[in-house]
Each structure stands twice: as C-alpha cells, then as structure tokens.
Amino acid sequence: MKKSLGPKTLAQPAPVWAVGAYDEDNKPNAMIAAWGGICSSDPASLTVSLRPSRHTYAGIMKHKAFTVSVCPEYLAAESDFLGMVSGKKVDKFAATGLTPTKSDCVNAPYIEEFPMVIECELTGTYEQGIHTLLIGEIKDVKCDEDKLVDGKHPDPEKILPLIFSPGTRAYHTVSKFVGQGFSIGKKYIKK
Amino acid sequence: MKKSLGPKTLAQPAPVWAVGAYDEDNKPNAMIAAWGGICSSDPASLTVSLRPSRHTYAGIMKHKAFTVSVCPEYLAAESDFLGMVSGKKVDKFAATGLTPTKSDCVNAPYIEEFPMVIECELTGTYEQGIHTLLIGEIKDVKCDEDKLVDGKHPDPEKILPLIFSPGTRAYHTVSKFVGQGFSIGKKYIKK
Numbered sequence: 001m002k003k004s005l006g007p008k009t010l011a012q013p014a015p016v017w018a019v020g021a022y023d024e025d026n027k028p029n030a031m032i033a034a035w036g037g038i039c040s041s042d043p044a045s046l047t048v049s050l051r052p053s054r055h056t057y058a059g060i061m062k063h064k065a066f067t068v069s070v071c072p073e074y075l076a077a078e079s080d081f082l083g084m085v086s087g088k089k090v091d092k093f094a095a096t097g098l099t100p101t102k103s104d105c106v107n108a109p110y111i112e113e114f115p116m117v118i119e120c121e122l123t124g125t126y127e128q129g130i131h132t133l134l135i136g137e138i139k140d141v142k143c144d145e146d147k148l149v150d151g152k153h154p155d156p157e158k159i160l161p162l163i164f165s166p167g168t169r170a171y172h173t174v175s176k177f178v179g180q181g182f183s184i185g186k187k188y189i190k191k
Numbered sequence: 192m193k194k195s196l197g198p199k200t201l202a203q204p205a206p207v208w209a210v211g212a213y214d215e216d217n218k219p220n221a222m223i224a225a226w227g228g229i230c231s232s233d234p235a236s237l238t239v240s241l242r243p244s245r246h247t248y249a250g251i252m253k254h255k256a257f258t259v260s261v262c263p264e265y266l267a268a269e270s271d272f273l274g275m276v277s278g279k280k281v282d283k284f285a286a287t288g289l290t291p292t293k294s295d296c297v298n299a300p301y302i303e304e305f306p307m308v309i310e311c312e313l314t315g316t317y318e319q320g321i322h323t324l325l326i327g328e329i330k331d332v333k334c335d336e337d338k339l340v341d342g343k344h345p346d347p348e349k350i351l352p353l354i355f356s357p358g359t360r361a362y363h364t365v366s367k368f369v370g371q372g373f374s375i376g377k378k379y380i381k382k
Contacts, residue, residue: 001335002308002334002335002336003333003334003336003339003342004295004333005331005334005345006331006332007234007329007330007331007332008235008332009232009235009236009237009329010307010309010332010334010345011206011208011228011261011332012206012261012307012350013204013206013352013354013365014206014229015203015204015205015228035228035229035231035232036228036229036230037205037226037228037238038200038202038205038225038226038227038240038357039226039238039240039319039322039324040200040226040319040320040321040322040324041200041320041322042320042321043198043319044198044199044200045200045319046200046202047228047230047238047324049229049230049231068202070203073369076369076370076375077370077375077378077379078376078379079376080370080372080373080374080375081376081377081379081380082376083372083373083376084373084376084377084380085380095381096379104195116203118201118202124319126315126317126326128230128231128236128326129231129232129233129234129236130231130232130233131231133230133231133238133317133324135317135319137198138198138199138200138202139198140195140196140197140198141195141196141197141198141199141201141202142194142195142196143193143194143196144192144193145192145194148194149358149359151194152196152358153356153359154196154201154203155356155359156203156204156354156361157363161203161204162369163347163354164372165345165347165365166229167340167343167344168340168344168345168346168347169372169373170347170368170369170371170372171368171369171371171372171375172347172348172365172366172367172368172369173365173366173369174204174354174356174363174364174365175363175364175365176363177361177362178264178267178353178362178363178364179268179271179361179362180360180361180362181274181355181361181362182271182275182360183271184267184268184271184362185268185269185270185271185272185273185274185275186275187272188268188272188287189272189275189276189286190286
C-alpha cells in the first residue's frame with residue numbers, strides 16, 4: 001500500500017558531490033551539492049543546482065568553470081563539513097587539510113584527496129525556483145589509477161561514492177554488484 | 192596518482208529511474224533514465240534527460256507530465272528491460288507483468304510494483320547536445336508504507352534503489368548507513 005508524502009524532494013539515489021570553484025578573489029573553495037546528475041551524453045555534460053546566494057555560485061559565474069569531486073565514504077566527515085559552513089567565512093581547505101589542485105582544462109580547483117574529479121566548463125544556466133541549474137560541459141575526468149577497472153572504468157566498489165538520502169538526511173554508499181546493464185533484462189525479450 | 196580519462200559521462204552515483212508517460216495514443220509506457228537528479232528544493236523539482244527521438248519523449252510533450260518510479264534491486268531485470276526496447280514496438284508492461292497505475296496528480300502512469308514513485312508536471316525543457324533536460328515539478332511522492340522510517344521518510348535500505356555505474360555499465364544498490372548528514376562534519380567546526 002502506497003502512502004502519499006506530498007510534493008517533496010525525496011528522489012533516490014542522490015549524489016554527494018563537492019563542487020569546486022575559485023571565488024571572486026581567486027581563492028579555492030568547495031561546497032557540497034546533492035541536487036545534480038549527468039544531463040547529456042554528447043557533449044558529455046552534467047548539471048548541479050546551487051542557490052545564487054552561495055559563495056561558490058559567484059565564483060563559478062566569474063570564472064565560467066567548476067569541478068565536481070566525487071565524495072567517497074572514507075572522507076565522509078570532510079565532505080559533510082564542506083556543506084556546513086560558507087567559504088565566505090572559513091577556508092574549508094585549511095580547516096580539513098584537504099588540498100585544492102588547479103584543473104588542467106578549466107579554471108577551477110578540484111580536491112586532490114578525492115578519488116574521481118570532473119572538470120567542467122559552465123555553458124549555461126536554467127532557473128527553477130530557488131535554485132539555478134548550472135550546466136557544465138565535461139572537459140576531463142580524472143580518477144585514481146588504483147580505482148580503475150581495466151585501466152579505464154572507475155570502479156564504484158573502490159571509489160565508494162557517498163549517496164544522500166533526502167528524507168532521512170543520511171549518507172550511504174554503494175553495495176556489491178547487482179547485475180550488468182543492458183544484459184539482465186534480456187530474459188524479457190521475445191525470441 | 193590520477194589518470195586522465197577524457198571528457199566522458201563517468202560521474203557517480205547515477206540513478207536508475209523508470210520514466211513513465213502515456214504515449215501519443217494514450218497507452219502507458221516507461222523507459223529507463225540514468226541521466227537525471229533533483230534540481231530544486233522549492234518548488235520541489237527534478238530533471239531527467241531524454242533524447243527527443245525516444246517514444247516516451249513524444250508522450251511527455253503531449254501530456255506535459257511524467258512520473259519517476261525508483262527502480263529497486265529486487266526488480267533489476269525488469270528495470271533493465273525497460274531500457275532495452277522501445278515502446279513503439281513492445282508493450283513493456285505486458286512483457287514484464289508490471290502494472291501501470293494512473294497518477295493522482297498528473298496525467299501519467301507510474302509502476303505499481305516499484306516502491307517509490309514521483310508524479311511530475313513538465314514545466315520546462317533545456318536542450319544540451321543530443322539530450323533534452325525535462326524539468327519536472329514534483330506534485331506528489333508516494334512510497335510503500337512498509338519502506339518508510341517513522342511513517343514519513345523513505346528508507347534507502349528498504350527501497351534498495353539501483354545505482355548505475357556509467358563506466359562499467361553495472362548496477363549496484365545502496366549499502367549500510369555511513370553517517371548522518373549535517374552532523375558528522377561538525378568535528379571540523381572551530382569552537
């Protein structure tokens with residue numbers, strides 16, 4: 001029996017991404033975003049939603065660039081902290097000991113200790129209520145070599161990306177392999 | 192050491208959502224989307240990206256409505272199938288035995304057997320390369336009562352949402368609780 005919960009942001013799973021940018025004074029900053037996802041295959045693109053009042057937002061608008069550093073289970077406390085304070089008041093890198101590294105392809109910093117990072121050029125925006133969708137064209141993805149399958153596919157069981165549960169406001173991570181995509185459904189295809 | 196993988200859609204975690212719509216002949220249809228996410232808190236909204244050539248796309252444009260049924264681990268094969276064939280040629284509900292149920296709030300069907308469903312009104316679109324972002328305002332969320340915490344929060348450990356890994360094209364699901372959001376990062380806040 002299904003229960004109606006009203007018009008709420010309860011979709012699952014939600015990512016936990018550290019959005020990195022240089023601020024208006026060119027200092028590295030990062031915040032956590034759970035509202036976002038991949039949004040096009042070609043050009044490879046993703047979207048993250050930020051409130052325009054965020055310190056990170058002004059930096060992205062100035063530099064037309066941002067990064068997404070995928071938050072891993074083993075840096076959950078550091079990741080959570082990035083969403084608790086504003087870069088206006090606190091140097092979050094100094095506070096956590098995390099290291100900002102300048103991207104190769106865009107003018108934005110990523111977090112060195114995070115296992116997978118994505119460099120994005122801001123190519124557009126879309127306003128939806130209190131949030132603005134930032135559309136980022138992916139210019140490069142970098143991943144720790146020891147977390148790749150066959151030297152090219154990021155392995156979720158090694159990256160252990162955090163997953164945010166909007167209702168319980170809890171973090172989880174990925175579990176074991178369930179099945180291969182575009183394969184396990186074949187049993188329903190009529191011969 | 193980080194390895195450059197190029198401009199690819201490798202962001203993690205990605206959702207596995209069944210996007211439901213009535214087609215142009217008013218027949219229920221559903222397809223799988225992994226490119227999407229929540230995109231605003233107020234009004235509660237989400238985005239999913241579809242290629243305009245998809246059968247589901249035309250139906251959503253006609254009815255200005257769609258649903259997201261969160262694909263669970265225990266229906267992984269059925270979910271995968273929904274992404275393998277087109278509703279132009281196959282009645283996916285008949286093939287899998289899944290049940291389309293008309294939404295209360297919008298003119299679109301959700302999948303009865305799926306544990307959590309989200310009813311969306313199409314309020315806008317944004318074209319990004321080969322995909323179109325569909326912006327959906329959430330009109331209601333419905334969840335199986337036995338999968339709620341405190342009668343109101345969907346429990347990811349019971350819903351067991353599928354997670355798509357774009358590089359390995361594999362499905363995983365969520366693991367155990369890692370930590371509480373807006374809490375475990377407090378140790379980095381200076382007193």
